[in-house]
Amino acid sequence: MRELADWLQDAEVSMVIVGNLTPYKDLPAIIDAFTTHTRRARLLVAGPCRTPSLAEHLAAQERAGGGRIRLHLDRIPPEHVRTLYRAASAVLCPYRAESERAFFRHVLYPASGSTALASGTAVIAPDLSAIAEMTQGRRAWLYPAPTGAGPLLAAAESILPLCAALDSAPADASRQWRVITTTYERIFHQLAATPSTPRAEQPAVVGRPAHRLHRPAH
Incomplete structure (x- = not known):
């Protein structure tokens, strides 16, 4: 487990998905989005998969990932999950919520998300209630x-x-505000470089600003 944590920490940005690897998490889509929209980040996908076709697809994505995707098809013991979360920059909690899975919008309470939050690690997830x-x-x-x-x-x-x-800066308000200002400038430039889509298809907001850039509770 330490080797997986070191692999995450060796990258400037790393993300992790931990848990049962099931079709309702739409893992192929999130991995495709990761490889398409990021350039240097690493992604660890760890957990048992009981769907052979899905496991094969994930393995193919790992091979095509240029060394930035790592697949670990074994169960992660609960006592080691936080080790991986703390080693990562963010935890991905992808879920499908269309058609027959629409009930997820109201009842889904992912344990991975709550564990990540308790670890002080950022969570990236769909905007479900x-x-x-x-x-x-x-x-x-x-x-x-x-x-x-x-x-x-x-x-x-x-x-x-x-x-x-x-997070690592001294508790100096002026320095923190400089970092926050730089962050929002980077957000602006990142979004400005994203090709626009027709207005009817364009999301009103990418993510939810109210949930961004909050320091973890201690």
Whole structure:
């Protein structure tokens, strides 16, 4: 487990998905979004997968990931989950919530998200009611479920190192505000570089500003 944590920490930005690897998490889509919209970040996908076709697809994505994707198809003991979360810059909690899975919008309460928040690690997840409630006031970036995580992952790759700098900075208000200002400038430039989509398809907000850049509660 230490080797996996070291692999995450060796990257400037790293993200992790831990838990049962099931079809309702739409893992192929989130991995595609990660490889398409990020350039240097690493992603660890760890947990048992009981769907052979999904496991094969994930393995193919790992091979095509240029060394930035790591697949670990074994169960992570609960006592080691926080080790991985603390080693990562962010925890991804992807879920599908369309058609027959629409009930997730109201009842989903992912244990991975609550554990990540307790570890002080940022959470990136779809903007579903239950997730929005559990992450209120915490460092969690939520993306519109129909749009997908791609644009937010691209922005997060730029912003997460600055969040780390803010966390490690002395408690000096002027320095913190300089870091926050730089962060928002990076957000602006990142979003400005994203190709626009027709207004009817364009999400009103990428993520939820109210949930961004909050220092973890201690």
